[in-house]
Amino acid sequence: MVMDLNPKTRRMPVIKQPGEFMKNGAIQALLLLNAFIMLYPLFVMVMSSFKTNAEIFTSPFSLPENPNFDNITKVWTGTNFVQYLANSVGVTGASILLILLFGTMAAYAIARYKFKLGAFMLMFFLSGMTVPLKLAIIPLFIQLDALHLVDSYAGLVLVYVAMGLPSAVFIMTGFLRSLPRELEESARIDGANELLIMLKIMLPLARPAMVIVAIQNAVPIWNDFFFPLILITSDNLKTLPQGLTVFMGEFVTDWGVLFTGLTFAALPITLLYVILSRHFIAGITQGAIK
Amino acid sequence: MTKDRRFISRLLSRRSLWIAFLLLPATLVMTLFVVWPLISAFRFAFYDFNGLKPANFVGFENFRQVLFESPFSDWTYNALYHNVIVFCALMVFENGIAFLIAFGLLKALPGHRVHQVIVFLPVVLSAVIVGFLWKLLLHPLFGLVNGALMLIGIQGPAWLGNETTALGSIIFANVWHWIGFPTLVLLAGMQRVGQEVLEAARLDGAGDWDLLKHIIWPLIAPSVTIVVILTFIGSFNWFELPFVMAGLTGSPGGSTDVLGLYFYRTAFGSVTSGIQDFGQGSALAVLMFLVVAGVTFVALRYLRRREIEI
Structure with a gap:
């Protein structure tokens, strides 16, 4: 029922074969790419909530130049x-x-x-x-x-x-x-x-x-x-x-506020998940893994 | 003698009272909010409605309308067609990629445990958050996706505003949202394959492909069954993501309409028309239930037999 995440008991036999090293390297690269695709949108969401609209449109990829807390106040109080x-x-x-x-x-x-x-x-x-x-x-x-x-x-x-x-x-x-x-x-x-x-x-x-x-x-x-x-x-x-x-x-056009709202909405459950990830995964996949 | 018997019967009645007390709240809630509504859902499909009240018994009239009378039937089949596309696309992209990731994770390379946590993270987020986030990222002018394409000199389309790309874009957001689920279910299936088996195959000179094809794939058949069934049920109940990303009418031009949206519009009124038809809505709900239950039943039998054969 609970997944065994211990690498010592559950790992594929690593018997050195020619090209094993290269192959594992390629797999690792693909997994890294996947991790990037999973995380980057969320990273952009969080970063954009510290940006002004202008900054979101002109430099969407960069970190916020002067972290701006206006969006947060606007969401929290307005x-x-x-x-x-x-x-x-x-x-x-x-x-x-x-x-x-x-x-x-x-x-x-x-x-x-x-x-x-x-x-x-x-x-x-x-x-x-x-x-x-x-x-x-x-x-x-x-x-x-x-x-x-x-x-x-x-x-x-x-x-x-x-x-x-x-x-x-x-x-x-x-x-x-x-x-x-x-x-x-x-x-x-x-x-x-x-x-x-x-x-x-x-x-x-x-x-x-x-x-x-x-x-x-x-x-x-x-x-x-x-x-x-x-x-x-x-x-x-x-x-x-x-x-x-x-x-x-x-707030259709106020993107800074929109990203801040999404970040706030995602924050509570994400924090809980990071702390209790094992229990979350076990609980949610419980019905599908026997 | 009689005293003893009375004592026992009193104990019994007190015990059965205690049992009844334990069962009462759950039974009451289930009866009022699951059993009764489900029975009524079938009954209501045969009535026409006057506001919130079933008025006249109309036989199969509601079913006839949603299945054979234009424009309702056109909407039904258009939506159904999109549900089928969603299911096929999710089988290939979501479950296919999930299978590859799971196999990669099975190698237990450094960082594989962190990867499991990362790939599952979007699963715990609400479809509303995921839908809005991707709606912003896919914005034609200011969205990050087209911004990235610009960097390599490609002018990206208006992903959600275009009939040819809208459904695909929402399916993509769904894959991003849910891929962690089949990944970890399949991984758990693969991890149950005995170490000795893999070890022995390796010693016999089997490569990764042989392991996958002849050992892992047959042995994870039960996990595959569950993933396929859950994907099917999920595709036919698709609602939140298209609602958030494409709106109630499946815009543009009904190109993202699915049965869930059509059912909601029929039963609870669309923004534009304000029409509300509980009779037709009930008929749609019954049809959706029959399709999902019927296909699940047949598929389950087929997949279970397949599990034994391979």
């Missing part, structure tokens, strides 16, 4: 950017908390107790993994409208929770099942009640699985544009990707 950022943090945070809470509760029931409907409940949640909720957006919209949840944080969060629950239940059930039964049996004999056993004994052990679930859901929710586009109309409720489209429409 737009709704901070509001969008706060909305994204709130919506993503609330969604992850509820996915973890509801998902772990359901998975705990399925994994640790024997009851008649157990297998059925697992199937019920798993079937949600196969259907793209985007295609049900019309009835979803009508449903949320009937509940007066259109254009509210609650509506958006509930949709994300519904979207995240199936895989959360799947991952948590698998993990909780693997924990040894003796632990809870002995606690039960000591007279601990079920709630206490769950909170004090089982869940602390399930933390690694929770991290996977949290990251796997946080990235798509943080980045989502489709659901806010349809469900949120008030400007002060908009999330970051959605707010960015407003913002890009407002």
Whole structure:
């Protein structure tokens, strides 16, 4: 599940063959070129946010001559950017908390107790993994409208929770099942009640699985544009990707401000990714690598 | 005796209450916001709408309109055609290049771990950021891409303003955005190929090409299956990137229109017309679901059989 990044255990046998050195050199050069293509656009984005418009147009490739902080002040104080950022943090945070809470509760029931409907409940949640909720957006919209949840944080969060629950239940059930039964049996004999056993004994052990679930859901929710586009109309409720489209429409010709907005929007998740890259990669590719 | 039995039944009922309590919130959310909407999505496709309410049962009328009645059918097939192009292009460029990068990374040359982190970086960014960034970089006059072409004496086109280059430009941005994903999935598949196997083949004098063709390619078939299926699903749900880079109508001249955009316009109104048709939109959604589910099912069976054969 987690990729082995250790070069000592996972490396192709390097047996010196004629031309091996040349060939590796060529491969290394191509990889460097690829790294450049991946990083350079982002580098230009960051550099341009310290430039004036004139400087962006006349010398797009150079470093900023006199780093200019006007764009940053303009984005920070002259737009709704901070509001969008706060909305994204709130919506993503609330969604992850509820996915973890509801998902772990359901998975705990399925994994640790024997009851008649157990297998059925697992199937019920798993079937949600196969259907793209985007295609049900019309009835979803009508449903949320009937509940007066259109254009509210609650509506958006509930949709994300519904979207995240199936895989959360799947991952948590698998993990909780693997924990040894003796632990809870002995606690039960000591007279601990079920709630206490769950909170004090089982869940602390399930933390690694929770991290996977949290990251796997946080990235798509943080980045989502489709659901806010349809469900949120008030400007002060908009999330970051959605707010960015407003913002890009407002400052069409002010490229310095545009690049600054993009840089700010990319910054939080990029920083987190750089610190936790291993967890991010494992979380996002989790479904595709077994 | 009776006392004991009552005690057990009380314990049982308390335990099943506890289980029900644990299952309740997740079940409720799933029923309200996944199960019910999905069932309704199919039902609504057979109704015409009065605002937000399904009004009359109209049979297959909505399907007939989007599939056989001009201009709707023209829009449907135009969009579908572009989805197919996107899928083919991504298979060749995104997955093809990803395969090569993965093989390069398998050699574990210096810096290969940093490279994995770099190649995956755009994957964690929102499609909105990626779309706007490339829209600026591809700007005909002030964009970096044409600026770079100028340096070697080429006058680049208006990438996104030109019917022949617009779709290709958005596909390019998609490749840049997502290439890290297939790269690392394929790399993980390659790393599972046993060291002894590769070692032994090497000793028998096999070169890189022999290793690739006869050992790595057959053994990473399961990873290839997953990548192909996910690329297909992704291409048919394509929405954010064309929306940001080419707008709601797939400009210029519908040359970048895809099913996701067409569905959104039909269901939630385009900027220009303000028309909103939930009946036709539901029919489109059902058709998209059937295409994706059907092709995925058939492809999965074919690819799984292929995995065993090679």
